Amino acid sequence: DQQVKQNSPSLSVQEGRISILNCDYTNSMFDYFLWYKKYPAEGPTFLISISSIKDKNEDGRFTVFLNKSAKHLSLHIVPSQPGDSAVYFCAAAGYMEYGNKLVFGAGTILRVKS
Amino acid sequence: DTGVSQDPRHKITKRGQNVTFRCDPISEHNRLYWYRQTLGQGPEFLTYFQNEAQLEKSRLLSDRFSAERPKGSFSTLEIQRTEQGDSAMYLCASSHGQGNTEAFFGQGTRLTVV
Numbered sequence: 001d002q003q004v005k006q007n008s009p010s011l012s013v014q015e016g017r018i019s020i021l022n023c024d025y026t027n028s029m030f031d032y033f034l035w036y037k038k039y040p041a042e043g044p045t046f047l048i049s050i051s052s053i054k055d056k057n058e059d060g061r062f063t064v065f066l067n068k069s070a071k072h073l074s075l076h077i078v079p080s081q082p083g084d085s086a087v088y089f090c091a092a093a094g095y096m097e098y099g100n101k102l103v104f105g106a107g108t109i110l111r112v113k114s
Numbered sequence: 115d116t117g118v119s120q121d122p123r124h125k126i127t128k129r130g131q132n133v134t135f136r137c138d139p140i141s142e143h144n145r146l147y148w149y150r151q152t153l154g155q156g157p158e159f160l161t162y163f164q165n166e167a168q169l170e171k172s173r174l175l176s177d178r179f180s181a182e183r184p185k186g187s188f189s190t191l192e193i194q195r196t197e198q199g200d201s202a203m204y205l206c207a208s209s210h211g212q213g214n215t216e217a218f219f220g221q222g223t224r225l226t227v228v
Binding site: 004034036041042043044045046049089091100101102103104105106107 | 120154158170
């Protein structure tokens with residue numbers, strides 16, 4: 001059973017425009033959500049996180065939105081840059097239930113065209 | 115460099131051989147995780163240590179797999195009698211503190227079983 005789903009395998013965006021990556025989850029015990037970026041042959045790099053007590057968190061060009069009722073989160077990158085081209089993973093954790101281990105989606109490949 | 119370090123970066127082994135990977139977490143982090151990633155998938159949780167105690171093991175971790183963190187610092191992951199299905203990227207991550215905090219990943223060990 002896939003508890004974290006990223007339904008778009010890939011996304012292509014023009015440089016300077018907004019990139020929106022989506023993620024859905026099924027387990028209501030998840031209370032902490034993260035986005036990681038991964039380049040080929042490297043480990044995932046932490047980007048931004050959000051706790052379930054918030055609905056928005058911003059860090060520079062990156063903003064994560066959380067809709068708990070819909071069990072949906074999204075990552076907005078504005079403006080998109082060619083260096084943002086990578087695989088983006090959504091991950092979820094539930095401290096009390098899972099000891100903070102992460103459950104990942106399958107990833108979305110983002111291509112930013114210059 | 116104070117990031118998570120994994121060794122080796124690449125390992126090619128013949129089916130049936132044993133392999134051991136090492137992970138050195140960020141020094142002040144008391145939590146250490148092992149994940150496995152196969153092509154087209156997100157990382158999958160294998161096991162979790164809080165200091166030297168192994169607190170959780172995934173069903174993915176068959177009896178051929180064993181992990182240790184003897185002094186609460188570095189960790190090893192051993193795979194005995196390797197099979198072709200063990201070919202994957204093995205990722206180590208560490209995090210600190212109580213509650214929800216982001217995990218930082220190493221660059222991974224790419225295992226190929228031939």
